[in-house]
Amino acid sequence: MHLIITDPWLARNKALHLSGLQLLGFFVTASVLLVFFSMAAYHLLFVHGARQGWPVITPIVRLITSQERQGQERYMRENLDALARRLGDMQARLIQLDALGERVSALAGLVAVDDKKKPGAGGPLVLPETWSLENMNATLDVLENAATLQHDVFLHAETRLFAERMKKHMLPTAPPVLGVESGSGFGWRLDPLTGQRALHTGLDFSADVGTPILAAAGGVVVTQEFHPAYGNMVEIDHGNELVTRYAHASRVLVKVGDIVKRGQSIALVGSSGRSTGPHLHFEVWLSGVAQDPQLFLRSAADNRLAGAKVPALMPRVADAKR
Secondary structure, eight states: OEEEEEETTTTEEEEEEOOHHHHHHHHHHHHHHHHHHHHHHHIIIIIHHHHHTOTTHHHHHHHHHHHHHHHHHHHHHHHHHHHHHHHHHHHHHHHHHHHHHHHHHHHHTOOOSOOSOOOOOOOOOOOOSSOOHHHHHHHHHHHHHHHHHHHHHHHHHHHHHHHHHHHHHHSOOSOSSTTOOOOSOSEEEEOTTTOSEEEEOSEEEEOOTTOEEEOSSOEEEEEEEEETTTEEEEEEEOSTTEEEEEEEEEEEOOOTTOEEOTTOEEEEEBOOSSOSSSEEEEEEEETTEEEOHHHHHHHHHHHHHHOOOOOOOOOOOTTOOO
């Protein structure tokens, strides 16, 4: 770029030659100076003038800041109202969860810490004029505590229900042979081989050879052997010193250490050992004492009809005397 400067007093001209780089530097310098002077003017006129209370500048600054404050307050109010509606929905859901938690706790058999009736409450509804951050934080704290309490209640109920379910699955209440009524029952009877009075420590289920023998409850196989009296025999440990025994099988389908499920086929009906014909001899032992298996099976049938709990069983001594 060429600049020609004319001086009328001296009657001469002066030419300046600027390259592109020099011209760019000139514009950058001018822009920086312009920004600097603008900031200085703003600080002098508005900031310093507002602090000093100049009569012209102060109303303008107040008007600008008032509009900005109103915009910010309106934005916050809209967001607070939206959050308030969401908090209202959360409170309603927590109330529903509270009622649900009480019903689940009752089904699980949990006893509340305080069984007293809740005191009556009521009165006119008085709401705060506007929501504030303080009110919002306080409400959030209350909801957080309520949610934590409900989580604990449901977790406790889940644990209790799971324990009850496992307990039911570990009780020998499933019939060991399907579609077959028990024959010779538990107690004193005439021995079919000797004709003498003897104690029968289980139930007999007459069935054809090869009929599946089912586990009366879940557990672990602890015995699988041939016994002179029981023949091919299987014993399943169900925990809590509860054991079931399955005797006279023609074939055994499990081995020691196997984990079996309730209703799983563990053997086939036969007539091995001390037996007069094909049948299953089924026993239940608790703490080393023979129990009447019919008590367990009958309790399961009563549960299905009445929904009652399995009654406590009194141990019967296997070697009881006359």
